[in-house]
Amino acid sequence: MLSTRTDANEQVLSGKRYCDRDLSWLSFNYLVLKMAGRQEVPLYERIKFLSIFSSNLDEFYRVRISALLAVNAIGDDSDLEAIQLLKDIQTEIARQQQVFGDILRNQLRPLLEEKNVHLYFAEELMPAHQAAAKSYFFNTVLGFLKPMWLDPQRSGELFLENNTLYFAVALQPNQGGHEQYVIVNIPSTNLPRFTVQHTDGNMHILWLDDIVRTHLPKIFPGYKVNGCYAVKLTRNAEIDLYDFPGDLLEQVEELIVQRELGLPTRFLYDAQMPENMLQALALYFHILPQEMVAGGHYHNLKDLNDLPLPLKAEGLLYEKWPAQPVPQVESSDGLLDTLLQQDVLLHTPYHSYNPVLRFFNEAATDPNVTEIYVTLYRVASGSQIVQSLISAARNGKQVTVLVELKARFDEANNIRWAKRMKEAGVKIIYSIPGLKVHAKIALVKRKKGWQHEYFALLATGNLNETTARFYTDHILLTSHATITQEMELLFMYLQTRESPRDYHFIPFKELIVAQFNMVERFEGLIDREIAHVQAGRKGHIIIKLNNLQERKMIDKLYEAADAGVRVELIVRSICCILPGYSPNLTVHRLVDRYLEHGRVFWFANNGGEEMYLGSADWMSRNLYHRIEVCFQLHNPAFIQQMKDMLHLQLADNTNAVILDNDLINQPIAHTQGEPLVNAQLGMFQYVRNLNT
Helix, strand or coil: CCCCCCCCCHHHHCCCCECCHHHHHHHHHHHHHHHCCCCCCCHHHHHHHHHHHHHHHHHHHHHCHHHHHHHHHHCCCCCHHHHHHHHHHHHHHHHHHHHHHHHHHHHHHHHHHHCCEEECCCCCCCHHHHHHHHHHHHHHHHHHCCCEECCHHHCCCCCCCECCCEEEEEEEECCCCCCEEEEEECCCCCCCCEEEEEECCEEEEEEHHHHHHHCHHHHCCCEEEEEEEEEEEEECCCCCHHHCCCCHHHHHHHHHHHHCCCCEEEEEEECCCCHHHHHHHHHHHCCCHHHEEEECCCCCHHHHHHCCCCCCCCCCCCCCCCCECCHHHHCCCCHHHHHHHCCEEEEECCECCHHHHHHHHHHHHCCCEEEEEEEECCCCCCCHHHHHHHHHHHCCCEEEEEECCCCCCCHHHHHHHHHHHHHCCCEEECCCCCCEECCCEEEEEEEECCEEEEEEEEECCCCCCCHHHCEEEEEEEECCHHHHHHHHHHHHHHHHCCCHHHCCCCCCCCCEECCCCHHHHHHHHHHHHHHHHHCCCCCEEEEEECCECCHHHHHHHHHHHHHCCEEEEEECCCECECHHHCCCEEEEEECCCCEECCEEEEECHHHCCEEEEECCCECHHHHHCEECEEEEECCHHHHHHHHHHHHHHHHCCCCEEEECCCCCEEECCCCCCCCCCCHHHHHHHHHHHHCC
16 A cells, blocks of 8 residues: 555645545555465566556656656755655555565566476575676677776766666676676667577576576686676656757657666665665666665566566466458548548557558548548657558658657657658648647548549557557557548648647547647536536536646546546546545546556436547646547447446456545455456457457
């Protein structure tokens, strides 16, 4: 748990209206970690959850800790709340890391042994493996090692790369003299983190770290190795584009370089390191006390995602759920022609992503298609969609793509694709500094006689066929006249690269667009539910988000709950609303094999229900600093599908939890004889049954 408070309503009674966003996020990541401890989850999937937890935590240190560290560095108690918050965060992370270690050492390693898989863990290599390890070290590993001697008189000259694995080695000269310290890289970016030896009918998994550690005496002849301890430095990744002059592409390329040079936010070290050595390293690398975090024998445990599988892997992974085809697409000779007759709604990854790829492929090759417009936020490294856009441009079509260069940690991939598309003749647009385009939309324009037909794609997730395999999202393909007309206006605006406040006159009716009409529209929809209750009718709202932080929207939900509207929220990650504020307000969380990613908004409207999908979370950044697009579903069958899926998630009593005011993920109790409901399994079966 995240606190020791016993009164679940203490925050409400004390007048506090919001949960802290960082502690809330840590509560979510702890739910990910708890999946690794669940016996019903297949063994290697449990190991993957450890990897996800570790990767998430690395990113948290890169993007969230720096501001709190800066307040602490001032040292004048100017913000006691921020100082205490940093302590609370560090305490909670330390607790979670202890749970992580316990799950790995005491639960998962013994289970691996039962499967005849021995994962070395802080132990000497068996004699049967030493010869192969020695050969691998001298023939492969040694050439990547770069020992760096620390000279106390020249502190700070050596640079530790972000989240890169190193050993801090204490050496004693054989001829006498003072102990000396050396930093040795562990070349996990060049070589696999794990190697395998098969002996005695077992698979033995060796860490690259241990192969280097075992052979340190060979690197330093004439010295005795007194100690060897893993260290890792995490650097701040929050850099403002306004810090850099020049055009946007040049700014982002400079940002990528500067980010890797960012100030430290965490110095992770093996807790067994002697105090005098730790202090010497802190002095040399200019590490502040609040940046130092004690860890274990191994770091970068996100690499557990690459743990080798045994030859017999039955039962070690989730049973595959094949992505389902969409019959009206499969039977169609032309998807665009089909969309003139009926819309298509996809629920990925339960549905195949092929209709999306086909949408772009047909647009690229249809001789009557004249124009294609797309926004790209995060694309696959080998994106088939981008390849289609390149082909379209080479086929003589006018292709306009807004590439969001400021998609954190995907900038380099987006720059690479932007340059390739530009070389092929695609018109590339970049968003202006201070504004991200996070909308997931595409528009195709096809000539028919003297007129044009329009086809649109609107999605809750990125146009990325890789993440579509494990992110749950919803994608609408449509030729709806008003939607496509408004999308054309939106793409016209995006090409101006003007601030939304200077272009506020677009009369969006169907589309809900952040910085144009989004806050007002959602407030109006909530107000309508309040009005129904005040008139003696029922009010009911179900909203599913990744993150809920924006206080104006939280206050509006409080107002609805106070009025008697039933407010049911499904919030995966950051959730700053207090669930105990009202008995009419509940918050569910769901972590399972797929990452819940869709944003869904349902309003009962006294029987005239309305369903909206879109790209926007209710965060300040989404509502006030991005272009986001949400859209209404009109097809009654589609509305029913989305309602059924929301109800499955609210009914889940296996992996879903209820979030309480202390940010504790409370399991959902079910009575004896009550059927178990797994929402993701239910949604897979539901989508499969749509085809029958």
